[in-house]
Amino acid sequence: MKKETLIQLFGILLITLMTACAKPSYFGTTYPPTSNVDVYLDKADIRKQYTTMGSTTIEKGFGSIEATQQKVIEMGKAKGADGVIMTLTEEVVVTQQNGTAIASKTKKDKVIANSSSQTRDIKETKIIATFIKYNQ
Numbered sequence: 001m002k003k004e005t006l007i008q009l010f011g012i013l014l015i016t017l018m019t020a021c022a023k024p025s026y027f028g029t030t031y032p033p034t035s036n037v038d039v040y041l042d043k044a045d046i047r048k049q050y051t052t053m054g055s056t057t058i059e060k061g062f063g064s065i066e067a068t069q070q071k072v073i074e075m076g077k078a079k080g081a082d083g084v085i086m087t088l089t090e091e092v093v094v095t096q097q098n099g100t101a102i103a104s105k106t107k108k109d110k111v112i113a114n115s116s117s118q119t120r121d122i123k124e125t126k127i128i129a130t131f132i133k134y135n136q
Helices: 003-021 065-079
Strands: 038-040 050-058 083-105 111-134
Touching: 050 065, 065 083, 065 111
Parallel strands: 038 083
Antiparallel strands: 050 111, 083 111
16 A cells, blocks of 8 residues: 555544544523424524524534434533524545556557546535524
């Protein structure tokens, strides 16, 4: 295996481990804890008047989407949210390109070259949670 490939693999592994250990951080206003948090996937689905109170982003590294969703709901309860709008996003963090080329000489001293390349995007999935408080 080439040294460059090993370095790339080590870098990807290091990034993955760092995001797996990262805990979600909350940015916003905190209210007294609530016992129920309504879950929305689009803000157009919310039928009540509300105020945005804060947000968190959870990077890839979570075991399952269902477990992460439950973790977000628990965070919302602790921060006093009445609801949470969850968005699943995917972004390219690394683009990897591999290529080969072969050159050969013919009997008439002509050079023939063949080449191929492959590009692959490495993507990271994130969950963005926006916490809301219903207007009374």
